[in-house]
Amino acid sequence: MTLKPLLAAASLAFAASSVFAAPIVGAPAPDFSLSDSNSRTETLSQYRGKTVVLEWNNPGCPFVQKHYSSGNIPKQQADATKDGVVWLTINSGAPGKQGHLDGAGTQALIAQYHAAPSAYLFDGDGKVGHLYGAKTTPHMYVIDGAGVLRYMGGIDSIASTDKEDLAKAIQYVPQALAELKAGKPVSVPVSQPYGCSVKYGS
Numbered sequence: 001m002t003l004k005p006l007l008a009a010a011s012l013a014f015a016a017s018s019v020f021a022a023p024i025v026g027a028p029a030p031d032f033s034l035s036d037s038n039s040r041t042e043t044l045s046q047y048r049g050k051t052v053v054l055e056w057n058n059p060g061c062p063f064v065q066k067h068y069s070s071g072n073i074p075k076q077q078a079d080a081t082k083d084g085v086v087w088l089t090i091n092s093g094a095p096g097k098q099g100h101l102d103g104a105g106t107q108a109l110i111a112q113y114h115a116a117p118s119a120y121l122f123d124g125d126g127k128v129g130h131l132y133g134a135k136t137t138p139h140m141y142v143i144d145g146a147g148v149l150r151y152m153g154g155i156d157s158i159a160s161t162d163k164e165d166l167a168k169a170i171q172y173v174p175q176a177l178a179e180l181k182a183g184k185p186v187s188v189p190v191s192q193p194y195g196c197s198v199k200y201g202s
Helices: 005-017 062-069 072-082 103-113 127-132 163-168 172-181
Strands: 033-036 041-043 052-056 086-091 119-122 140-143 149-153
Touching: 052 072, 062 072, 062 163, 072 086, 072 172, 103 119, 140 172, 149 172
Parallel strands: 052 086, 086 119
Antiparallel strands: 033 041, 033 119, 052 140, 140 149
């Protein structure tokens, strides 16, 4: 199944027109504090010294479903965390909006897709999403051990809900992680995010 042109145009137009501020690649990533699905408080600063991936998530979004049901995101999570990377999945969906989850819903999601994030964080008031200028689900960020943002943008290079496109797409997060591990600059530090709009309350 190929992506409907109208859906692609709508999602990409939203990403291009969003007025949310965004952090700057090469500058310190904004610190934040959120509760996770186990009612623990997680902060970005607690992981200083480790590479961190931020993944904006909405399980009701067909773009997210593509990357989870295919195993693409769960594999990236597992590979990254096995290599010592911290993977924080963030849900900025407001209560009553598509994809909003509670702790039990999160555990069911993780079990269904064999997902392997380090933590699944709730941002129901959207403060952290707005802080990062998160526009779509998924929207990805990679932060190095010094707390500096090194990548932000799409999960891959083909804006599609078609699983067959995965093999042809550049997977930006694994690429950035490999380059950082090798001590190289990230070759694609910014890309166009695509997906469903983040379901903020305001």
